[in-house]
Amino acid sequence: MKDNDFRQLVDREFAALEWTEEQRMHTLRLMRQPERNIMKKRFIAIVAIALMIVLTAVTAFSAGRNIVTIQDFFSGMGNRDARDARFIVPVEAFKVASAGNTRHTSELVDVEVTQLYLADEKLYLTAVITPRNSNTLVYHEQSLPLTLDGQEMRYFNLYQQEELALLHIDHIDIDWEDMAFADTRPGEIELLYTTAVHDEETLGMTLMCVYSWPEHLHALEAGYHLQASFVIKNARTNKLEWNVLFTDVPQMERAHTEE
Numbered sequence: 001m002k003d004n005d006f007r008q009l010v011d012r013e014f015a016a017l018e019w020t021e022e023q024r025m026h027t028l029r030l031m032r033q034p035e036r037n038i039m040k041k042r043f044i045a046i047v048a049i050a051l052m053i054v055l056t057a058v059t060a061f062s063a064g065r066n067i068v069t070i071q072d073f074f075s076g077m078g079n080r081d082a083r084d085a086r087f088i089v090p091v092e093a094f095k096v097a098s099a100g101n102t103r104h105t106s107e108l109v110d111v112e113v114t115q116l117y118l119a120d121e122k123l124y125l126t127a128v129i130t131p132r133n134s135n136t137l138v139y140h141e142q143s144l145p146l147t148l149d150g151q152e153m154r155y156f157n158l159y160q161q162e163e164l165a166l167l168h169i170d171h172i173d174i175d176w177e178d179m180a181f182a183d184t185r186p187g188e189i190e191l192l193y194t195t196a197v198h199d200e201e202t203l204g205m206t207l208m209c210v211y212s213w214p215e216h217l218h219a220l221e222a223g224y225h226l227q228a229s230f231v232i233k234n235a236r237t238n239k240l241e242w243n244v245l246f247t248d249v250p251q252m253e254r255a256h257t258e259e
Contacts, residue, residue, distance in 0.1 A: 067114060067128065068126065068128075068197050069096070069115060070091065070096055070115050070117050070124050070208065071093070072197075073126070073195060074089070074091065076197070084193075084195070086193075087124075087193050087210050089119045089122075089257045090257040091117070091255075091257070092119075092255040092257065095253050095254075095255045096115055096117045097115065097117070097220075097252050098114065098115060098250060099113040099114055099125075099247050099249075099250065100225075100247060100248025100249065100250055101248045102127075102247045102248075103245070103246045103247075104243055104244065104246070105243045105245075106232060106241060106243045107132070107241070108131065108132060108133070108136075108232050109129050109131055109167065109169075109204070109232060110129070110130045110131075110132060111127055111128070111129050111230070111245060113125060113126070113127045113226075113245075113247040114126050114127060114128055114206075116220065116249070116252060117255070118213060118252055118253070118255060119254070119255045119256075119257050120215075120256060120257065121212060121213055121214055121215055122192065122210055123174075123210070123211045123212075124210055125172065125208070126206055126207065126209075127172060127207050127209075128199075128205075128206050129169060129205055129206070129207055130199075130202045130203075130204035131165075131167060131204055133165065135163055135164055135165060136165040136166075136167060136203060137158065137165070137166055137167065138167045138168075138203065138204045139158070139166065139196075139198065139205065140168070140170065140194070140195075140196035140205060140207060142194065143198040144198075145157075146198035148200065159236075165236065166235035167232050167233070167234060168232070168233045168234075168235050169230060169231070169232055169233075170194065170231070171191055171194045171209050172207065172229070172245065173191060173228055173229045174191075174211055174226060174227075174228050175227045175228060175229060175244075188214055188217070189212060189213065189217075190212050191209060191210075191211055193209070193210040194207065194208065194210070195207075195208050196208070220249045220250070220251075220252040221249065221251060222250055222251040223249070224248075224249045225246050225247055225248050226245075226246070226247045226249055227244065227245070228245045228246075228247070229242070229243060229244050229245065230243050230245060231243070
């Protein structure tokens with residue numbers, strides 16, 4: 001690769017990065033080493049190509065996901081009724097935890113638990129739910145009406161789209177009996193509230209579930225997992241898919257934001 005060719009490659013592929021003139025000249029000096037350093041030149045070229053591949057992969061991954069945060073949900077709930085307002089709490093951002101690896105049994109959707117937040121006596125959980133098959137849409141009552149191809153669609157409008165498979169999910173249940181890290185009793189951990197936001201690009205949605213989490217239950221600890229269950233319903237056939245879900249728990253600290 002000639003010096004000029006390499007300069008053009010750097011200018012074109014790494015324009016979005018902070019590439020100082022000193023770094024550029026240092027790399028070019030390496031390229032001008034005697035021919036005995038051919039392997040060094042090849043190594044530099046390989047590194048440049050590898051960086052381009054990584055950057056492309058990261059960009060594509062980010063572009064394909066619309067991550068809605070717990071704070072986003074709170075901001076969007078401001079104009080709703082008093083039932084919604086009960087679950088809007090001030091967010092201590094540094095106590096919002098990114099969930100670990102998610103495993104589940106569904107063959108219809110992909111589920112990834114994204115955030116967990118302990119605030120006073122409630123646990124907030126968000127999960128991104130994406131259909132696995134094309135021409136399939138996942139919905140929740142709170143995600144309707146939704147925008148599809150630039151048009152506002154209610155359930156009746158969606159049902160008229162005969163080529164569109166409709167999958168419904170209502171909530172994710174935490175299985176308190178299987179929680180080895182907490183001394184729980186029946187009724188202590190229960191679902192209090194759910195809401196969802198539609199993702200027009202993936203035809204999926206982000207679901208937020210709120211659970212009761214009494215003060216005597218200690219903070220979630222890294223190394224454990226949440227076991228949960230969820231049901232996917234085909235709105236056209238009424239067929240149900242029952243699933244279990246496991247999510248690795250990060251280290252968490254309870255926020256005290258309510259008076």
